[in-house]
Amino acid sequence: MGNVTHLFTTRQQLLIHLHMPKTGGTxxxxxxxxxxxxxxxxxxxxxxxxxxxxLTNLSKRNIDCIQGHMPFGVHQFFNQPGSYVTMLRDPVDRVLSDYYFIRSLPSHNLHSKVIKMSLEEYQKDPVNSNLQTHYILGEKFGEMLTKEDxxxxxxxxxxxxxxxxxTERFDESISLMKKYWGWNNISYTKANVTKGRLSKEEISRGIIDQIETNNVFDIELYHxxxxxxxxxxxLLNIH
Structure with a gap:
């Protein structure tokens, strides 16, 4: 386990919210x-x-925070020092949520494709495997990852x-972010919750096993x- 390398950030730093899909990022x-x-x-x-x-255009502006479905590496476009926040989620739950969310939202750019796919077909697609590791790595999307990655x-x-x-410890995660970044207001109501999705317990064990196999790096990164x-x-005595 690595040491905690920094305790508190300051407003002089650019906050980069790497919004991981279907982890509570909205x-x-x-x-x-x-x-x-x-x-x-x-x-x-x-x-x-x-x-x-x-990002090149944004780097010319005076901003304090940038948020989006952006992979790691955004900080390299800015002269000011930056630090990231994100949310990670149990990989099986994230894949299930992503699949049912896209199917439930006709305006989603992948809806017409995913609505024709079974869950088994969806989770086999390399683009949907180890997505969280790809985002945190910042590269090799849709490619096979290695242990070095x-x-x-x-x-x-x-x-x-x-x-x-x-995600499963959302309140404690937000409380930590409040301490690090000096936020005043962390009240919230859940947004963008997937409706009509099946739980893990309602999915066949065989498909769950496949999702786990295809997301083995995400599982290790999550833990x-x-x-x-x-x-x-x-360290910060968060309750």
Missing amino acids: TLKKIIKKNYGKRKSVDVYVDREKLSYV LEKAKSNLIHHFSVAGI FAKELLEEKIR
Whole structure:
């Protein structure tokens, strides 16, 4: 387990919210906006091939916070020091939530594709495997990952994330972020909750086993992030 490398951040740092899909990130985004305001907080939800262009332009502006479905590496576009926050989720639950969410939302850009797919077909797609590790690594989307990639993702969590929260421990994660970033208001109501999804217990054991096999790096990264979070909770006496 790595040491906690920094205790508190300051407003001189750029807050980068790496909004991990289907982990409670929309709720976190709303909390952050309440503490930064619309003028100092910018949302970036664009296709990955357009991201460099958008970030290059944003780097010329005076902003305090940037949020979006952006992989690790955003800080490299800015001169000011930056630190990340994110939420990670039990990988099986995240895949299930993502699948049923896309199917329930006709306006989603993947709806027409995913509505024709079974859960088994969806979870087999390499694009949907180890997504959290890909985001924290910041590269190799849709490609096979290696053990070295996983270790690099772990290192990124240690050295570049003030808090990597855990969806299943949302309140404690947000309380940590409040302490690190000096937020005033962390009240919330859950946003973007997937409706009509089946629970783990309602899915066949065979498919659950497949999801676990196809997300083995995400599972290890998730448990590593939980240990990091628990270390910080103990250190700062969060209840």
